[in-house]
Amino acid sequence: MKNTIYRVVVISLILITITLQNSNAQGKYIDRSGKIQFEASEALFEEVKASNESVTSVLDTKTGQIAALALIKGFHFKNSLMEEHFNENYIESGMYPKATFKGQFSDLDLALLDENTKKAAMEGTLKLHGKEKEVRTQISIQKVGDIISMTGEFVVTPGDFDIHIPKIVQNKIAKEVLVKFDFKLIKK
């Protein structure tokens, strides 16, 4: 008898686990070719700008959580020397190959999304170069069919991530870096 109860409990736990997993997957939207661009150009000097078009991001419409991941070496500059320098000396991608973001919509019912673009507040943690930084921003979000589109921007500084800009180039690189993103998430 004891054994039977035990089995029933185990089986039902397994079933609950599977059901939860399924229901979790249902509300998820994913994008594997999202775009992130950052720019730290100063007027009159050479453009300091790079973009990555293979960013992965995922949105859980049930919980309002979002996560994104970009490989640092996926950021491409116009000037290859600048790109090499960025990887070797600033962001040290050999040691820190990824940038990640974990965030949350604080005040948005994702079930109510439609073709009209809405503004929503998002906050989360950006991690790169081994350092973390809280980021808060307004993003534009809309849903067309099975696709959720999110775009937005925020500003960070190299200092936030312990990236030191040497004096010799200090006036060629803006103090603040504008980061823009554009994700098109498709229902999983």
Added chain:
Amino acid sequence: MKKLNILFLLLPLFVLSQEDDLLKEIDDTTVSENYEIAAFKGLKIVNFESTKMVPQKQLYFVVSHRFGSIKTGIEDFFGLDQAVTRLNFIYGITDGINLGVSRSSFQRTYESSLKLRLLRQKKGGIPFTVVLFNTVLLNTALDEEQLPELKFENRLGYTTQVLISKKLNPNLSLQIAPTYFHDNLVAIDEQENSQYSIGIGGRHKLTKRWSINMDYGLHLNRASNSPFKNPFSIGFDLETGGHVFQLHFTNAQPMNTNTFLGQATGDWSDGDVFFGFNLSRVF
């Protein structure tokens, strides 16, 4: 019943495990591009070609100068009046195939080069970068009035070089360059036209933007009465985002492979060295 109790204690774990970290879900991308970058920042270590390549569809312009010997002192302003200049364009057909053309004021030499990357150093993979470097040189300074027997082929020279580099750690990169070069016309009769040499070189980073660079060419079959010396050079690289400045001292004034290996006249023991720079710019 005990078993059941344990299970109930474990229940929260079952449920918690469902709150899967979203980030973990997408963090499956293994870092695929694991190639070592920036073993050398300049296309040259100092005189020797490095294993660095020009990326696809990019054009590099390299201006190099070697001033006259600093030994002469203030008389010609430490060699400023006797400069040798080389202008070099290099284009990346692909990341692994580069074509170059150059003109050096030393013996009014035109040069064209083909650089091919065969292997690329990778973390947890191939331990070296191997690049093949070939050039053809045309000496246009030879005067037909002084050398009436001169034929066109006498003006030509060739280089075949294997560049093998390894980035040992984030600061130190080393290179070895077995070299074969052939001059159809050599300065002294005793010198064989086909010549062999082993080049060694390295780069050590001092700070994020400064590195110290050195290279040396050991000539293996120099004629015993040859007045020419093995080239040794030492210098510094300064990098800014879009440029690399290389400032150095060397006992070879010419800058093409055949000429700095075969016709270096300076002598370090004598203070007879040349100050120079390579400046590269990307388009």
